Amino acid sequence: MDLYLLSQYLLSGLVIGIIYSLMALGITFIYSIMKMINWSMGEFYMIGSYVQYFLVASVVGWSRWYLALPLAIASVFLLGLVVQRWLLRPMYVGGVERRDEYATVMTIALMVLFRNLAVVLGGPNQYSPRDYAKPTMLLTLPLSGNRFVALVGALLLLALFYLLVTRTWVGRALRGAAQNRVGIQTAGIDVLRLDMLAFGVGVALAAAAGALLAPDFLVYPENGAISTFKGFEIIVIGGLGSILGSVVGGLLLGVIEALGSVFISPAYKDLYGFVLLIALLVLRPTGLFGERERTV
Amino acid sequence: MSRRLTIVGLALLALALAAAPALAQKPVKIGVLTPLSPPGDPAAGQLILRGAKMGADEVNAKGILGGRKVELVVEDDAGTPEKGAAGFRKLATQDGVVAVIGQFHSSVALAVQDLAEQFKVPIFATQASARAFSEKHLNYSFRTHVIDTDRVQLWNRWIKEKGFKKVALLAENTDYGVGLVEDTKKLFPTMVPGAELKTIVFDRAVVDLTPQLLEIKSWKPDVVINIGVGTPAYLIIKQAADVGLLPGTPMLVSYDMPARAEYWKNLGEKGNFVSFLVYYHPTMKLTPRGEAFRAKYREQFKEDPVYASLNGYAQVVLIADALEAAKSDNSDALVKALLANKFQGWNATISFSRGDGPYWQQWTPPMLLMQYTKVDMPFTEAKIVFPAEFKTGDLVVPK
Secondary structure: OOHHHHHHHHHHHHHHHHHHHHHHHHHHHHHHHHHHOOHHHHHHHHHHHHHHHHHHHHHHOOHHHHHHHHHHHHHHHHHHHHHHHHHHHHHHHOOOOOOOHHHHHHHHHHHHHHHHHHHHOOOOOOOOOOOOOOOOOOOOOEHHHHHHHHHHOOOOOHHHEEEEEEHHHHHHHHHHHHOOHHHHHHHOOOHHHHHHHHHHHHHHHHHHHHHHHHHHEEEEEOHHHHHHHHHHHHHHHHHOOOOOHHHHHHHHHHHHHHHHHOOOOHHHHHHHHHHHHHHHHHOOOOOOOOOOOOOO | HHHHHHHHHHHHHHHHHHHHHHOOOOOEEEEEEEEEOHHHHHHHHHHHHHHHHHHHHHHHHEOOOEEOOEEEEEEEEEOOOOHHHHHHHHHHHOOOOOOEEEEOOOHHHHHEEEEEHOOOEEEEEEEOHHHHHHHOOOOOEEEOOHHHHHEEEHHHHHHHOOOEEEEEEEEEEHHHHHHHHHHHHHHHHHOOOOOEEEEEEEEEOOOOHHHHHHHHHHHHHOEEEEEOHHHHHHHHHHOOOHHOOOOOEEEOOOOOHHHOOHHHHHHHHHHOOOOEEEEEOOOOOOOOHHHHHHOOOOOOHOOOOHHHHHHHHHHHHHHHHHHHOOOOOOOOHHHHHHHEEEEEOOEHHHHHHHHHOOOOEEEOOOEEEOOOOOOOOHHHHEEEEEEEHHHOOOOOOOO
């Protein structure tokens, strides 16, 4: 095997892995705080890509994609706040009996609603913003400017997220909520408000991935399906609720898919991640960085 | 008593007379089962539907079977067999359509044609080219589109003419993609002796094809054949340009997707120098019916029609003509009429026979290979690069 080519495959797997991590981080973050799975995560990715396309095509212009990016992320963050406040908060107040089922039904309904809204508003065709930057080289790997921007953007967002969670008061409160929702309320923190913030940040991360990848992976009503699918795989591999697990899981999945698709067959690219996932569930059911639930 | 009976009898007679014209005016329903949302190719479905609606309008100007109107009942198959099957069941059982057109994805067409047989509702493949569709020799399956084998023969002849020695095929794992790979593998050794063939089949849901394109690039092919449909076809072109495979290596797209208006919007300069297979070119001479459609389409949409619309239109008028010939909306009578008569299509006379192999109830349009040589080049200006008798330019490969 040509080492140069092998290094290209590895790099391409790592690049896509970091982008996958961004998709998974939102899911795991929302789960950590709200203890619910957001099945409509991919649709927030899709909305992020549509908003980005709309902004560059109609408002800021093709060359000012970097202005559109924060706007797209912010608008999905606000949408997340609204969705959480009006559609998800009721399950935390008023003693909803089957909270998990409520969250599942509600987020699946949102998934269907958003997909259909995208078809109604944008039509079923594919769209693509113009390239964000010129092609470049990442060591041995020829990389599109878009993919490079997505990589840098993903790394920046992951770093920002890390700083938010570890270095700020809000981050400490969020970590507290992740550890013990009741305990943190005794410290006088409004956990419902934290839920709203966590949901907004989580879906904004998915929207960031959608907006960053829009010129590379196109904009269409079902483009978020892949992000939900990969996101869930990663959080199970990395460990539900673990931020580090999301990053390592994303990288592992990216590399395994890249190598598997070249050395075995690309027709089963999605299978390799599942083989890893099943192996991990057998050997380490909590995932790579997940922790066993503590009960008292 | 007898007076009362007479009154009741007269009332019933009046009711029957009143109802008769209403029954005569009952519309003839034609199903359009086509991809209108991803993961199918929704642009193709929309273009087919556009043509079908124009066909229905033309038929309705005169009416058929004694003044009845044609009504299109549209269902989205989303390019997936399960949605296609559900849509076909609804069209056949609830809507009572006389025939179904619009099939674009081979995987869907192959799944629903068995239902067509079960419900005795003729199905017309509008742009589904899997050989197996007509090779099964089913009574209610018709096609007015090319067969994979014909498509493969065309590109093999082109490859031989150009003297390409290394050919890479990147195909999606659908019936269409796998069928084309199998046919190419089968015909390649005899049609292009001495040339090497590399085939890679990928999962249609995958959006990152970088590793496969890097592998192809390192193999240094003379030409790459892009066998993706809809989104995958775009992703192959984009990512091939990103890894530096395009534009230095010629790429042939296996169908007429680049002829669509959104091609340049989605690809920009990455779409330049791509070659593609078409079944229609604006310089083609059409039948009077085809010419009238083309003029009307240009007037209505301010652009040239593409093949999907032409074929969608032609299938609706073909069904209307066959119903007139059958003098009935009965499906068996329709099948008999389709086999016994000749019909005016968009570019030639359409007739169906029950030939050998895949040439069963099959009518094939012409095929050409074209190339864009300028960014934003209109389809009408793209050069015909093959076959030699229609050629308007040579294949351009930038250094």
